[in-house]
Amino acid sequence: MRIHDNLALNAFLQKSSFGIVIWCPTKSYEEANHFRKKFIDDNLESFSKNLFKLGHVLIKGTSHFSLELVEILKAQQIKSLFFTLEYAYDECFEEKVVSNLCENFGIEFISFDQGAMISIENLPFEIIELPFIFSDFRKKIELQININHTQNLAIDFELDVSLDGEAKALQRLREFIWETPSLANYKNTRNGLMNFNDSSKFSPWLSVGALSPRKIYEELKRYETEVQANESTYWLFFELLWRDYFKFLSKKFGNHFFTLAGLPGVKTIHHPVVLDLKLFQSWCNGETEEPFVNANMKELNNTGFMSNRGRQNVASFLVHQLHLPWTWGASYFEKQLIDYDPDVNWGNWLYFSGRGTDPRARLFNIKKQATDYDPLGEYQAKWNKI
Numbered sequence: 001m002r003i004h005d006n007l008a009l010n011a012f013l014q015k016s017s018f019g020i021v022i023w024c025p026t027k028s029y030e031e032a033n034h035f036r037k038k039f040i041d042d043n044l045e046s047f048s049k050n051l052f053k054l055g056h057v058l059i060k061g062t063s064h065f066s067l068e069l070v071e072i073l074k075a076q077q078i079k080s081l082f083f084t085l086e087y088a089y090d091e092c093f094e095e096k097v098v099s100n101l102c103e104n105f106g107i108e109f110i111s112f113d114q115g116a117m118i119s120i121e122n123l124p125f126e127i128i129e130l131p132f133i134f135s136d137f138r139k140k141i142e143l144q145i146n147i148n149h150t151q152n153l154a155i156d157f158e159l160d161v162s163l164d165g166e167a168k169a170l171q172r173l174r175e176f177i178w179e180t181p182s183l184a185n186y187k188n189t190r191n192g193l194m195n196f197n198d199s200s201k202f203s204p205w206l207s208v209g210a211l212s213p214r215k216i217y218e219e220l221k222r223y224e225t226e227v228q229a230n231e232s233t234y235w236l237f238f239e240l241l242w243r244d245y246f247k248f249l250s251k252k253f254g255n256h257f258f259t260l261a262g263l264p265g266v267k268t269i270h271h272p273v274v275l276d277l278k279l280f281q282s283w284c285n286g287e288t289e290e291p292f293v294n295a296n297m298k299e300l301n302n303t304g305f306m307s308n309r310g311r312q313n314v315a316s317f318l319v320h321q322l323h324l325p326w327t328w329g330a331s332y333f334e335k336q337l338i339d340y341d342p343d344v345n346w347g348n349w350l351y352f353s354g355r356g357t358d359p360r361a362r363l364f365n366i367k368k369q370a371t372d373y374d375p376l377g378e379y380q381a382k383w384n385k386i
């Protein structure tokens with residue numbers, strides 16, 4: 001949902017002066033809480049206004065896109081379909097169905113790789129050879145970094161600023177990197193729980209495609225050249241690399257990524273899972289015996305956001321202390337998170353459950369974490385009084 005660095009849009013603008021852009025919700029959109037739904041709807045409306053200014057129309061489809069597409073293909077004289085490449089199993093399946101349909105109707109089908117910072121064709125290995133440990137992946141990437149430049153519109157264009165959309169995403173990028181000292185201090189603040197600038201808050205816009213990861217990388221490099229390069233600037237790159245890693249991992253492992261057993265070949269011994277819905281509900285509601293877990297769950301339930309530190313703790317608690325199925329936690333996050341991303345969410349849950357890559361039991365000492373990251377108890381006091 002963006003005008004900047006949108007390869008599909010640029011390719012299509014070169015071919016045609018009028019186009020229909022179809023946005024199709026996934027099942028998770030239909031089941032999402034109101035924070036995420038509103039965020040997506042606002043971004044969609046803003047994107048629609050921008051496209052309209054360019055002379056194009058946006059249609060909101062349903063999650064049964066392939067069925068709808070048949071009708072659209074019959075009714076309109078469509079010659080080409082431009083598609084953003086996906087990584088997760090269901091989305092890839094839909095992509096296959098749509099590409100087959102296009103073939104049957106004699107329509108050109110062109111997909112663009114623009115969801116991650118690194119394009120798949122620029123990886124120094126085939127997806128099938130993706131290393132099983134993140135640091136091995138990182139080292140290989142860092143040996144020969146190859147990230148495509150962003151590709152912007154050839155014309156001057158003023159973005160819609162009325163709603164939460166691309167203009168707000170780009171404003172946040174400027175604010176975090178250039179207008180505040182946030183990026184320069186990111187390595188020290190990123191685990192903070194209380195202040196907005198402790199971390200970038202790019203994730204909601206990244207999840208809907210309103211912010212290009214390559215644009216972040218480009219601004220980051222410009223800051224390193226023009227101002228300074230330090231551990232913090234490296235760390236933002238490092239986190240974006242984790243995001244890419246989970247996308248590639250999801251592409252490589254398909255449906256395994258979403259199953260209780262996890263990735264094939266992982267031999268860690270696991271505690272048997274407990275199918276206790278009441279216990280699960282207490283975790284969801286923030287009513288466990290751990291105040292730090294409760295505070296984080298209440299922040300999630302009341303805002304749609306939880307810090308990375310919080311997510312790690314509540315995931316570790318659900319899997320390794322309550323022994324509930326990790327998939328329950330991941331599904332709950334899928335409904336609640338404003339920044340829900342299938343690859344990043346399920347990838348992180350897999351990792352914390354010990355059923356993904358680098359399979360170790362990530363059992364956190366929650367009380368120690370609370371003391372380390374909320375030493376004065378301010379965060380817990382804020383959310384636990386709700």
Ligand SMILES: Cc1cc2nc3c(=O)[nH]c(=O)nc-3n(C[C@H](O)[C@H](O)[C@H](O)COP(=O)(O)OP(=O)(O)OC[C@H]3O[C@@H](n4cnc5c(N)ncnc54)[C@H](O)[C@@H]3O)c2cc1C
Pocket residue numbers: 190199200201202203204206207236239240242243244246306307308309311312315333337339340341342344345346348349352
């Ligand atoms: C159990 C669990 C579930 C998660 N589910 C999601 C999800 O659905 N969507 C999502 O965007 N992030 C998810 N994360 C990753 C991370 O918590 C969020 O990306 C981060 O908290 C968002 O805040 P930020 O943009 O301020 O992050 P920053 O700290 O500013 O990081 C910058 C960017 O790097 C990426 N990033 C940061 N941490 C991670 C990470 N651990 N894994 C992959 N990418 C990362 C994100 O794109 C983020 O926007 C999850 C983490 C855990 C432990």
